[in-house]
Amino acid sequence: MKNAITVESPTRVTLALDIIRKLDVGPLRGYHELGIVKRQITLADTLRVELLGDDCRHDVIECGDPRVPCDASNICVKACNLVREKFARRGFLKISIDKRIPVMGGMAGGSANAAAALRALDKIWGLGLTRDKFRELGRTLGMDVPFFFDGGTAFDSESTGVLEPIDANLKLHMVLAVPGFGVSTKEAYESIDYARAAKNTALTDTMRHALRAGDFDGAVKSMHNDFEIHVFERYPRLKEIRDGLLRAGCPAACMSGSGSTIIGIAYDCRHAEKIAAAVGCKTIVTETPG
Numbered sequence: 470m471k472n473a474i475t476v477e478s479p480t481r482v483t484l485a486l487d488i489i490r491k492l493d494v495g496p497l498r499g500y501h502e503l504g505i506v507k508r509q510i511t512l513a514d515t516l517r518v519e520l521l522g523d524d525c526r527h528d529v530i531e532c533g534d535p536r537v538p539c540d541a542s543n544i545c546v547k548a549c550n551l552v553r554e555k556f557a558r559r560g561f562l563k564i565s566i567d568k569r570i571p572v573m574g575g576m577a578g579g580s581a582n583a584a585a586a587l588r589a590l591d592k593i594w595g596l597g598l599t600r601d602k603f604r605e606l607g608r609t610l611g612m613d614v615p616f617f618f619d620g621g622t623a624f625d626s627e628s629t630g631v632l633e634p635i636d637a638n639l640k641l642h643m644v645l646a647v648p649g650f651g652v653s654t655k656e657a658y659e660s661i662d663y664a665r666a667a668k669n670t671a672l673t674d675t676m677r678h679a680l681r682a683g684d685f686d687g688a689v690k691s692m693h694n695d696f697e698i699h700v701f702e703r704y705p706r707l708k709e710i711r712d713g714l715l716r717a718g719c720p721a722a723c724m725s726g727s728g729s730t731i732i733g734i735a736y737d738c739r740h741a742e743k744i745a746a747a748v749g750c751k752t753i754v755t756e757t758p759g
C-alpha cells in the first residue's frame with residue numbers, strides 16, 4: 470500500500486464508429502449499441518492520487534483546465550465514491566490532473582481518467598483487483614471506461630458487453646485537430662437520424678481486418694464515423710477542419726467519438742509535424758504506442 474501514486478492516463482481515438490441502434494428494452498434501455506474500433510494512443514493525462522489525512526472530509530480535485538469540474542461531478546470523485554462504498558474503505562483523496570487530452574473532444578478523457586483513478590486506488594488501498602473486477606467497476610462509471618484497462622486496440626459495442634481485442638499490427642501517426650469548442654455527447658446523440666444508422670458496418674469489418682493485417686491503405690479507406698453526418702450539420706467548422714487536414718496531405722481524416730476533435734492520419738511523424746503546421750487550429754501530434 471502507498472500513500473500517493475502518480476499514474477499515466479493514456480487515451481484513445483476511434484478509427485471506425487457505427488451507430489447501430491437505440492436499445493428500447495432491457496436494463497440498458499435508452500443506451501445505444503455502437504460498433505467502435507478504438508485504438509490507444511500515446512497522448513495522456515497524468516494523475517497524482519494522494520490519500521489525505523483523517524481531518525479531511527471530502528475528496529479534492531485539482532486541474533488547471535477550467536472545463537474540468539473540480540467537484541463531485543468529476544468522474545474521478547465518482548471512482549473514489551464507488552471504491553469506498555464497494556470495499557468499505559475510509560479516507561478521502563486528492564487527485565491532481567495534468568490535462569492534455571482535449572476536454573469534450575470525443576477523446577474519452579474523462580473515461581480514461583476514471584480508469585487511471587481506479588488503478589491508483591487499487592494500489593493505494595491494496596485491493597488486489599482482477600482485470601474482470603476493474604472492467605466491472607469501470608462499466609459502472611461509464612460505458613467507455615472498460616476499454617482502458619487493456620488499452621491496445623479493440624472493437625467495443627459500448628452497450629452489449631462486447632469488447633473484443635484486435636491484434637493490431639499497424640503503427641499509426643496522427644495529427645489531432647482541436648477546435649476551440651467542444652461538442653457535448655448528449656447533443657451529438659440528440660441529433661442522430663436513425664434512418665441513417667448501421668450503414669457502414671462493412672467498413673468497420675474492413676478496418677478490423679486491415680489493422681490485423683498491417684494494411685495501411687485498407688485502414689485509411691475504411692476510417693469513418695457515423696456521428697460526423699449529424700455533428701457536421703450543426704458545426705460546419707468541423708467539416709472545414711476535416712477537409713483542411715485532407716488538403717494538407719492526410720490520406721484520411723475523421724472525427725473522433727462524438728467530436729469535436731478531428732483525427733488526421735499521417736505517413737510518419739515528420740509528415741504529421743508538417744500537417745500540424747498547416748492546419749489553422751490547435752493541433753496535437755500523437756501516435757499509437759510501441
Ligand code: ATP
Pocket residue numbers: 536537538542543544545566571572573574575576577578579580582583613652654726727728729
Ligand atoms: P465522452 O467520454 O462523454 O464522449 P468526451 O470524450 O467528449 O466525452 P470528456 O473530456 O471525457 O469528453 O468530458 C466530458 C465531460 O465530462 C466534460 O464536460 C466534463 O465536464 C466532465 N468531466 C468529469 N470528469 C472529467 C475529467 N476527469 N476529465 C475531463 N472531463 C471530465
